[in-house]
Amino acid sequence: MVNFRFSPEQEQFRDTVRRFAQTAIAPLYQAGDTNKTFPRRQMEAMAALGLTGLRIPEAFGGSLQPCVVSGIAAEEIGRADFNCAYFVEQNAFLGDLLHRFASPALKARYLPGMADGSEVMGIALTEPAAGSDAANLSAKAERQGDVYLLSGEKTSVTFAGAMDHCIVFAKTDLEAGARGVSAFVVGANWPGASCTVLPSIGSKCLLRGTLSMDHVRVPRDHLIGEEGQGFRVIMSGFDYARAIIALMALGTAAQSLDETIAYVKEREAFGRPIAKFEGVQFPIAEAHTMIEAARLLCYQCLWLKDEGLPHTKEAAMCKWWGPKLAVEVIHQCLLLHGHYGYVDDMPFDQRMRDVMGLEIGDGTAQIQKIVIARELMGREVLPYR
Template sequence: MEFAFSPEQEELVRTLRAFARRELAPRSAHYDRSGEFPWDLWRAMGELGLLGLRAPVQYGGQDADMVTMGIAIEEVARGDFACTYGIQLAGLAGEILGKNGSAELCTRWLPGTVAGEIVVALGLTEPGAGSDAANLACRAERQGDEYVITGEKSGISLAMAAQAVILFAKTDVTAKARGITAFLVPLDLPGVARQRLGDMGTRAVGRAVLSLDHVRIPASHRLGPEGTGFYQVMQGFDYNRLLIALACLGVAEISLEETIAYVKDRRAFGKTLATFEGVSFPLAEAATLIDAARWLCYRGLWLADRGEKYTKESAMAKWWAPKLAVETIHQCLLLHGHYGYTDELPFAQRLRDVIGLEIGDGTAEVMKIVVARELMGREFLPY
């Protein structure tokens, strides 16, 4: 058993920690307030190779292992949570498009995504289908050499900035999950409309509703055979849930470190705050839980790299880590007293940001259904 990163991975941690501190953290509050998409940060991540980790090498990617993905997202989160969406979504695009798209589609979309010049969103959720993700209403109907897509996707991260979306639609309305097919849909086509949602957090990347009204795309934009879309996205979600968990923990870790420094310095009743057990015990508890959650995530990614099953670990980490991060950041905010409540310190923004991923990619309840299914078997599912 080896609980250590390799020397190369340690070097990656050092490089990205410095990048997050120098390039991301100083601009995070600005982008949160303005709601502008941080194209400069995306390009900077592209230059460092962070947006091509899961893309095939021939399209500029690195085909990196999952543990490396985990390190990248955990470190970037320490500087800016919104930027972790870049690693997630470019990773999913690299994976889904790279494995299922034609060479022509990959050549058109992947190098730009890897460079941080193109954003490809992922459109699964609909107004009437979130947790019950196979129950899609969006339809793709084959007409000769084209598909005609009609429907609405809701809550789609990055959708205001994106030039394309990997979209999931029903090609067989009589089937549930096996009737879902993935498509690459450019967002400048006639019939596409988008509307921004007024989110409480991660405002720099934002989310939107995408409406598609008889949008025509060439059949060559289908990703993989008909009926394989749900499988593709669920495979991606298995590891993406671990990445989300590590992103949340990255923010919790930096908050904890800053708070430890603060309470060692701030004085009350003639002593530093750190001297009071009412202050130090919650920090000790948070550090314990973060350490446990973090190693659960890396264990899941390690299993993934070995080609072993890790659905249970991924769902465990996804329900626990975002909740733990919310609780930790809340505690850190409180330990900064009234300063913690201002927008001069990052805790309020971090709290707003992290709450989003208690929901995104599957809520805690849905994750516990997955854990229970893996523990007890499908026959004990409620449906």
């Protein structure tokens, strides 16, 4: 049986989030690009609506919804403010990860704050010399009695300039490749830890930056899962988070398209609304077609995850296509606004710059296509290891 309908509760949830996002979130979007202030107030308002706890169990202050619900939230917040949609995606991804792998004490310590919006949790995997080749880490964690000493340099960490804690990946066994990687919760302000902000071309308010660690003392109970499980931990969550990322981007593109449709029906050239020209209609029709197709792929992926079915290939398909398509659609929308689209106070260039970040973040298109090829043709086609 195939059913493409959201449940009445999900439709109601979408309406509620859309109304909230358009009134409480959207008006602040462009200010974040100018003043580069972390959108804490928006995050707290989203938390009050339950949007930061969608993958956190009730016992820890969340509501543990199906993944499809996180997708709806990400899409609707993405329509209003792509950057605030990170709070849905990152908390779903990291909340889920802690819920499934952390000890009860660790969950009790960090999940309630994530759900109620008082805790900003980042993730630090990337290093200056290890991005796509994510297992090739240099950061190390040495066990000394009841603590691990973490040292190394992490970079490109979203929220670095605002986070309270961070899930850090470091080697507990330097010789063991991916199997030597472990995951820890680390305080961004603990002795030996320091963060700096990298000037970015987009998502400026999210304060992406570096995390330096010099013998940071991390309690042993802040290890997530077992030693050497870090890679398994992260890869198990990356998959469906990729569909949520694509929905954030597609929400931003869909909003741009709606605004463009309204504009071309008003704007006149050659004595008629420009919407009457095929050259204007066709790119709009094409954009709508592709957004719809990509959305369906994303919701299929989230549904597969909710059903406990394999979805690695679908997630990688969403991730390489969704943000790329969104950037292309937003660019087209800018062009259909003529010179007005190029004026600074229109949101299109910011949307393009913001969405473009997640063509790279969480794995580039090339890496996603390698995953798809591996799923289609087997591990023997991998170009490495």
